Amino acid sequence: MLSKQGLCSRTEAARWIEAGRVEVDGRIVRDPEFPIVQGRQRVRVDGRELDAAPRLYLMLNKPRGLVTTxxxxxxxxxxxxxxxxxxxxxxxxxxxxxxxxxxxLLFSNDPAWSAAITDPDTGPDKTYHVQVDAVPDEALLEALVRGVEVEGEYLRARAVRLLRSGERNAWLEVVLDEGRNRHIRRLLAEFDLAVLRLVRVAVGTLALGELPKGQWRRLDDVEVAALSRIHKNP
Structure with a gap:
């Protein structure tokens, strides 16, 4: 309940509860799985009544070298x-x-919205610009869309196209309709393509645009609503 209110993560909520900071109907509860019927019971943290945090929806232009945790x-x-x-x-x-x-990279304190965005069946496509260490031909681009099994997982791209190329490397646009761990890097490695740079440029209709590296901004209501209306392309 604390997490769904947008107040903290589930892990942090468990720490608060185990530390004796949370009361339910005036009694300290130390069990993170204690059942709650929201709206019926009075919950306090550090002696204060809870108010749901205002919902926040942000986008960040993540720099290379930072871990997402x-x-x-x-x-x-x-x-x-x-x-x-x-x-x-x-x-x-x-x-x-x-x-x-x-x-x-998106951020929010709205767990339901976040779950819809990351759902592999209904969430929006993600678009990446990827620099690779070779110039793939059309046959190779088609093979990336057909996909390949890698360590028991079937990896594929929804769409791939050549953006530009030089003598030794090229930039590809890769669209994924699901995101497995290191999906693009593992898929390209199966075709002897090493990733030199990987930039996510869009989530659904939301584009990175001119947001500077390391900077963030709030999404407006139109952008939030557009991402909430989840549609997979046929």
Whole structure:
């Protein structure tokens, strides 16, 4: 319930409860699985009544070299460094980009909205611009769309096209309708293509645009609604 209210993550909520900071109807509860009927019971944290946090929907132009997590056990810089000094309440990444990847990363404190965006069956497509260490021909681009089995998973792209090329490398536009762990890197590696740079440029109709690296902005109501109306292309 604390997480669904947009107040914190489920992990953080469990810590609050186990530390004795949460009361239900005047009694401290230390069991994170204690059943709650929202609206019927009075819940306090540190003695204060709860109010649902205002819903936030943000986009960040993630720089390369940051990990998409709240805390990193190896002490690496995380994406939350980009929000230092912002005064924002708790927000969580909507999906993720690996450390070496860049570009559009969504954040929200609305778990239902986030789940809809990341749902592989109904969520919006994600578009990437990918620099590779060769110039693939049309047959190879078609093979990436057909896909291949990699370590028990079938990896494929929804669409791939050549954006531009030089003598030794090329930029591809790759569209995914689902996002498995290191999906693009693993798929391209099966065809002997190494990724030199990977930038997510769009989620559904929401484009990264001219947002500077490491900067963030709030989504407007139209953008939030557009992403909420989830439609897979046929």
């Amino acid at each position: 709240t805390q990193d056990e190896r002490g690496r810089d995380t994406v939350y460094r980009c929000f230092d000094g912002s005064g924002l309440p708790w927000i969580a990444p909507v999906g993720r980009l690996d450390k070496a990847s860049e570009g559009l």
